[in-house]
Amino acid sequence: MPRRNELEHKALNVIVNNGNDGVLQSELWRKLDATSREGSRIALKLETKGLILREKEISEGRWTYRLYPKNKPVSLNSIIDAPCxxxxxxARCGAWSPISPNHCPLLTAWILGEEQPETESSGED
Structure with missing residues (x-):
């Protein structure tokens, strides 16, 4: 049988992967191949640590909890194509430097969703 810390880690991954939909506590312990008691203890421990939120609800005529992650995983997809x-x-760019994000045509075009302007610093002649 896996150690409790391993089960907690797996449980948190399952909860986070379900995102905004959450996961029923009764489904969680089945996915972890754990007992109902172990599943409840793990959910309580994750809630105590501030990692998840538990909301009581009725599912199939029985009371259970829906578990939601408190912190969502960070995605870099929104900035992956940023010119910076x-x-x-x-290395020379800074807020009060001659080269600044405040006056950068590449950054401005990217933010506005426009075509990237050609500049001398782009390395193209």
């Missing part, structure tokens, strides 16, 4: 990530002026 590949900018040759990255």
């Amino acid at each position: 990530l590949m900018c040759p002026n990255d």
Whole structure:
């Protein structure tokens, strides 16, 4: 049988992967191949640690809890194509520097969803 910490880690992964829909506590312990008692203890422990939120609800005529993650996983997909990530002026760029994100045409175009303007710093002649 897996150690309790391993079950807690697996349980948290299951809960996080279900996202905003949450997962019923009764489904969780079945997915973990654990007993109802173990599932309840794990859910309580995760709630005590502040990792999940438990909301009471009726499912198939019985009271159970729906478990939601308190923290969602961070996704970098929204900034993966930001020009700053590949900018040759990255080391010299700063808020009060001559090269600044405040006046960067590449960053402005990216934020507005426009085509990237050609600049001397892009390395193209």
